[in-house]
Structure formats: C-alpha cells, structure tokens
Amino acid sequence: MFDHIADAVKLPDLVRIGDNLVVARFETMKVYSALAAVEHLLNTGAVQPGDTLMDSSSGTYAYSLALACHKYGMKCHIVCSTKADPSVVTQLELLGATVEQVPIPPGPMVDKMDLEVRLQRINEILAARRDVYWMQQYHNGFHYHGYREVAALIDREMPGAPLTVVGGVGSGASTGGLATYLRELRPDVELVGIQPYESVTFGSEPVEDPVASISGIGSPVYFANVTYELYDRIHWIAHDQAVAATLALYRDHGIFGGMSSGCCYLAAEWEARQNPDRQFLFIGADTGHRYMSSVYTKHDQAVSLTGLEPRGIRELTELELPWAVMDWNRRPYEVAPKVLPC
Template identity: 65%
Template sequence: MFDHIADAMKQPDVVRLDRNMYVLRFEMMKIYSALEAVRHLLATGVVQPGDTLMDSSSGTYGYSLALACHKYGMKCRIVCSTKLDDHVRRQFEMLGAQVDRVEIPPGPMVDKMDQGARLRRVAQILDTEHNVHWMQQYHDEVHYLGYRECAEMLQKEFGGEPLTLVGGVGTGASTGGLTTYLRELNDDVELVGVQPFESVTFGSDPVEDPVASISGIGSPIVMRNVRYELYDRVHWVGYDSAVTATTDLFRRHALYAGMSSGCNYLAARWEAARDPGRPCLFIAADTGHRYTDTVYSRPQGEARVEELAPRCIDSLDQLAFPWSVMDWGRRPFHPVSKENPS
C-alpha cells in the first residue's frame, strides 16, 4: 500500500516486446528524481518546510515536482512556456503550483528561444523573492539519487546478466542515474543515449531539423547533469523518423507513449538486432497523451519503421539527418551553449 499517489505513479513496468528487446515503461519517470530530491533537500536542511521549490519545465518534470511538493507540503512554482497545454496547466494549479508563463514573440525561432527565456525568468525570481529554492533539474546531481531504487529493481528483473540501456539524454539524470547505480551492481551495462538534432549536449547543434525540434531529450543550453563518460553510443534522430517510430510502437506493441519513447524504440530496434544475444531495454518515460493532437493525428503514409536505418559515423562532423549513430566510448565532451547556461 502506498501513502501518496506519487509513490504509486513512479513505479515502472518491464515488458518484453521482442526476443531480446524490452521496454521500461513509466507513467511519469521523473517522479523518481523529484520525490527523492525533495526528500533529500528537506532531510539535509537545504530547504525548510513551507519553502517554495521552483524550476523551469513545460512537461513531466513540472508535473513531477508539483506531485512531490504536494506530498511533502511544499510550495511549488513552475516557470513554463506558452506551449504548456491548458489541461496540464490546470492540473498544475489544482495541485497547488503557481504557474509562471514566459511569453515569447511568435516566429521561426520560438522553440530555440524558449529554454533561455525561461531560465532568465527563473533568475529574475531568485533575485527578487525570498525562500525560493531553484531545483535545477539540469544541473543539480541530487536528481540522480531517486534512480537507485529503479536500478535495484532492474538488477533483480534481469538477474545481473549483461544489459544495454537505451534512453533519451535530456538533463542526463535519468539515464545517468540508472546507469551509475546499475554499474555498481553489474559491470556489464552499456548505455546508449538518444538525442535530437540541434542539441548542444552531444554536439548536434549545427545540424538543423527542417521539421521541428524534439523536446525533452536535447537542449540548446549546457546541462551539467549530463555525464558524458557514462555513454557507450549515441543516436541522433530527426522529427519525422521519431513520429514514424512512435506510431509504430503503438500499432505494433499497443504502447501509447511519448515522442522520446519513439526515439528510444527506434534506437533500441537497431541495438537489439546488432547483438541478438544481449538484452536491450529502452525507456518509455511517459504516456502519449500530450501528443494526441500532434504525433498521433498525423495522416497515414509515413515511412515504415523497417525502412529507416542510421548512418554510422566516426566523428561529429559526419552527422547527417535524419538518423545517425556513433560509438561514443565513454569519453568526455565540453559543449558550448549559445544560450545563457546558468
């Protein structure tokens, strides 16, 4: 029995989809990191009961933080973009969160300007208000802590056998946290990161996606929670390929998931075929409901997923749209942001 709905919602399911391909399916993955981060900050005295916990988010982290604040009796403030769905905004507010929308003039650069504008608003709030703690999901390693529990569950599920984990990089905390704790328990865990084009995180920012940027798994700013030395391989996936994979995941396996899940599924299909004797587990971080009117409303006629194949490259200057893959080799990387990284 759970004491709060957030504790129940964070629990994932492991589902076998093919001979050696599995999915780690969440209702909302970032609840893991938000719950443990808030608990840890209270236990260590970094924040006090009743303080306001704030972060920039237009997606699942904002919802996860609102749930964590609801559980622990903290005030919550979410700085978001105007792209935030009204249904989600109302849920934030009913959970007690204050929603601070950042207006950006319409135009072709709106997606690229969004994250930097939100962070500038965060800085303004910190300068003018008291008892507000910025959670810094992008930078504070406290967000790694919650994934120890999930790693221990996976260790029991797979019995310590070799494992390839595929996941969207995003802030770095989910794939980084899971892999860090899994490797403490099992020395044969490969980590495969998935990125969109136009993200500075693994250096794909010079390559433009002509359709749209995929939110949630990449960024125009430098995120300090990304530990590059953890990653064995990286896939870069374009928007149209992601749509094809996301809808195929639903049609073929009845898994209604978000766009990052589709990207991970596409990469995992390639990884599983590459080494048929090795279990390959990809992350489905949330459900597909945010994409009902976009990804899932696309007309029939996209390319079949079997027709998609990556370009295997040896260096970042060979990156090519719509899908590239490169052995990363757990090496360091120092991205340069065009936005304010603070």
C-alpha cells in the same frame, strides 16, 4: 499500499516485446527524480517544510515536482512556456502549484529564446524572494538519486545476460542515474543515449531538422547534469522518423508513449538485432497523451520506416539526417561556452 499517489505513479511496468528487448514503461519517470530531490533537500536542511520550490518546465518535470511538493507539504512554483499544454497547466494548478507562463519573443531560435526568457524570469523571482529554492533539474546532481531504486528493480527483473540501457539523454539525470547505479550492481551495463538534431548536448546543433527538434531528449543550451563519460553509443533521430517510430511502438506492441519512447524503441530494436547475446531495456519515459494532436491523430501522414537503418559515423562532422549512430566510448565532451546555461 501506498501512502501517496506519487509513490504509485512512479513505478514502471517492465514489458518484454522481443526475445532480448524489454521496455520500461513509465507514466511519468521524472517523479523518481523529483521525490528524491525534495527528500534530499529536506534531509539536508537546504529547505524547510512549507518553502516554495521552483523550476522551469513545460512538461513532465513540472508535473513531477508538483506531485513531490504535494506529498511533502511544499509550495510549488512553475515557470513555463506559453506553449505548455493547457491540460498540464490545469493539473499543476489543481495540485496547488502556481504557474507562470512567460511569453516567447518572436524570431528565430524559438526553443533557445524560450529557455532564455524563462531563465530571466527565474532570476527576477530569486532576486525578489528569499523563500524560494530553484531546483535546477538540469544542473543539480541530486536529481540522479531517485534512480537508484529503478536500477535495483531492473537488476532484479533482468538477471542473466549482459544488459544495455537505451534512453533519451535530456537533462542527463535519468539515463545517467540509471547507468551509475546499475554499474554498481553489474559492471557490464552499457548505456546508449538518444538525441535529436539541433542539440548542443552531443554536438548536433549544426544539423537543422526541417520539421522540429524533439523536446525532452536534447537542448539548445548546456545541461551540467549530462555526464558524457557514462555513454557508450549515441543515436541521433530526426522528428519525422521519431513520429513514425512512436506510432509503430503503439501499433506493434500497444505501448502508448511519447516521442522519446518512439525514438528509444527505434534505436533499441536496431541495437537488439545487432547484439542478440545481450539484453536491451529501453525507456518509455511518459505516456502519449501530450502527443495526441501532434503525433497520434496524424498517423496517416507518417513516413515509412521500411528499410530504415542508421548511418554509422566516426566524427560529429559526418552527422546527417535522418538517423545516425556513433560509438561514444565514454569520452568527455565540452559544450561551446557561448551557449548560455539554463
């Protein structure tokens, strides 16, 4: 019996879809992160019950933070894009959050401008109010804490052969937290990160995806929560191939996931074939409801995945569409300082 719906929503379903391939399918994975973050802030006295917690998000973190605030009796303020799904905005408001949608200036680099105008609005709010705490999901390391519980669950459910975790990099907290805590339990764990093209996080920003960059797994701005030294390999996947893989995951296995789930499935299925002596677990971070109009209803337009293989590269200068893979070997990396933090 759960005391709050957030504790039930966060739990993943572990589903075996291949001999050495398992998906951790979440309704909303970031609930783990948000719950642990709010609990940490209350326990350390950084915030008091009834304070307002604020962040910039147009998707799963906004929902997760609103749920966490609902559980712990905190106020919640979300600064988001005008592109945010109206159904998500409605959910946030019904949970008691206030939602502020910031218009995006016209012009190129829309995703980067979206982040920058939201950052500007957050700074204005912080300057005017003293009762607001900025969560900074991209930079505050306490967002790692919630994934200790997930790591213990995975370790318990997947004993035996060495384990590789495949997940979208995004803010760095989910895959970084999982790898950190899993390696405390079993040092043999490998971590494979998934990136879109046009992301500064692992250096793909010079390669333009002609359709669209995939939100949620990469970014045009710097994220401090990405610990590069945790990653063994990186896959870069283009938008069209991500759409096709998302549909394939649903058709082949009935897993209704978002585009990051599709990317992880494409990479993990390939990885599992290359390494039959290892176990592979990939992250299905959320459901596919937000992607009905952009992915699922356009299934008849999807490209074919038949014969598709990643191009192995040794240097970032070799990056090409539609799919590349590189041994990262847990090395450090620095994002160009001209890229503004968010």
